[in-house]
Amino acid sequence: MFDINNILRENIKNLTPYSSARDEFQGEASVYLDANENAFGSPLDEAYNRYPDPLQYNVKKRLSEIKGLPIRNIFLGNGSDEAIDILFRSFCNPGVDNVIIVPPTYGMYQVSANINDIALKRVNLTAEYQLNLEGIAEAIDKNTKIIFICSPNNPTGNSINREDVETLLANFNGLVVVDEAYINFSRQKSFIQELTEYANLVVLQTLSKAWGLAGLRVGMAFASEEIIEVMNKVKPPYNINEASQQLALKALQNVDQVNEWIKETLAQRDKLVLALKNFDFVLDIYPSDANFILVKTTDPKAIYNFLVERGIIVRDRSKVELCEGSLRITIGTPEENNILIKSLQDYK
Template identity: 90%
Template sequence: MFDLQNILRPNIKNLVPYSSARDEFKGEASVYLDANENAFGSPLEQQYNRYPDPLQYQVKKRLSEIKGVPPRNIFLGNGSDEAIDILFRSFCNPGVDNVILVPPTYGMYEVSANINDIQTRKVTLTPEYQLNLEGIAEAIDKNTKLIFICSPNNPTGNSINREDIETLLANFNGLVVVDEAYINFSRQKSFIQELTEYANLVVLQTLSKAWGLAGLRVGMAFASEEIIEVMNKVKPPYNINEASQQLALQALQNIDLVNVWIKELLAERDKLVLQLKHLPFVLDIYPSDANFILVKTTDAKGIYNFLVEHGIIVRDRSKVDLCEGSLRITIGTPEENQKLLETLQLYK
């Protein structure tokens, strides 16, 4: 039976979080002399002399309307990477605990684990890029605190079988972290709707991909109120700056435009796949639910270097497990995709 208190680090249980000036006062006032800010303003057209809302309530309120999740179930981080790091720092004891990774997958899980001195146990996906449930079950022990599942997966692009993730959620007494950075491009529904069903579920999403806000660094975690309270306790007090909050709020009013972009991108993805299949050095293109495709080739390194010489940058994933000979290609604008195809046709 999952119990959050059983996996929470003892020092985090007893942690008294930093109390900022904006934590101690809620509401509006005419004179703010509590936070040692520069009362004269900012040397900018927009005023940034005041500290931002530490809990980003207005952004969470708008996200709540879009996602159908109460604000209290939302954590905002400086990119999803901050949420990943906070999960390690909250639930994993350095040098003692371990986490399960399922390569090929997003590389930041392992980097963050290494930074926090947490052992990683890798259970490679099947040749079909699905979970090896038996292997995961064998890798779990009493010190396994987190399992990271990226779906749609990076770099393979496919969605992970929903039933397999539900099996982990129902049987694992730690946290199952489902990273849905690319969910906007997928036919698979988000696991956000399952938060009330599984107390050990954490869903990661981002404004960097479909929303086109990679430069703002705003990531999201959705989980039980109890888990979100822990993450808010561990995070820095002002982890999302005022400019990012205001710009994110503006962007979140334009959901119709984003949906149009998603449809156009998916159409471009399908068109690019069809055209790439005609190239003699393309061996396979794996099914994708993301804004990129994984392309198996006869010479990934040579093709990569050839594209670099022509000013086109893709990602060489040929050294990643199960991705031998493969390039990961992000779907660009119609003009960018056409330039890519025309350049590849010159490759000998």
């Protein structure tokens, strides 16, 4: 049975969070003399002299409407990377605890583990890019606090079998973090709908991909109220700046536009796959539920360098376990995809 107190760090249990001026007063006033701000304004067209809402209420309210979740189950971070780091700092004791990742997967889990001095256990995906449940079960010990699963997975693009994730959620007494950065492009439904079923589930999403807001750095974590309370206690007081909050809120009114881009991206993905299959140097194209494809080639380094010379940048993933010989290609606009294909026609 999962109990948050069994995995929460003792210093975090006893932590008194920083109390900002905006935490102590909530509401509207005519004169603010509490936060040592510049009362005269900003040297910009728009004033940013006041500190932002530390809990981003308006953005969360809109996300609550879109996701069908209470505000108390939503955490906002400076990108999903901040949420990942806060999970390490809240639940993993440096030099003692460990987490499990399932390579090939998103690289920040390993980087964040290393920064926080948390041991990393690697249980590679199967040849079909699915979870090795037996291997994960063998890797778990009394100090294993978190299992990270990226679905749809980066860099392979496929979704992880839902039943396998549910097996972990039901049998592991630590946190299972399902990173859904690419869920908007997937045929699978989000694990957000399972939050009421599993107290140890954390779902990560982002506004960087389908929503086209990578430059604003707004990531989301969805979890039980008690997990969100811990994350809010540990985070910096003003972790999402005012400009990002305002622009994110404005963007979140345009759901129809984003849905149109998603449809176009999926259509372009299908067209790109068909075009790439015509090249002799393309050995395989793996099924994708994301806005990118993983393409196995005869000589990834040579193809990568060939494209770089023509001003086209893809990602060489050939040195990543189980991705040998592969390039990761993001789905671009129709014009960008055509430039890619026409350039590859000149590759010998």
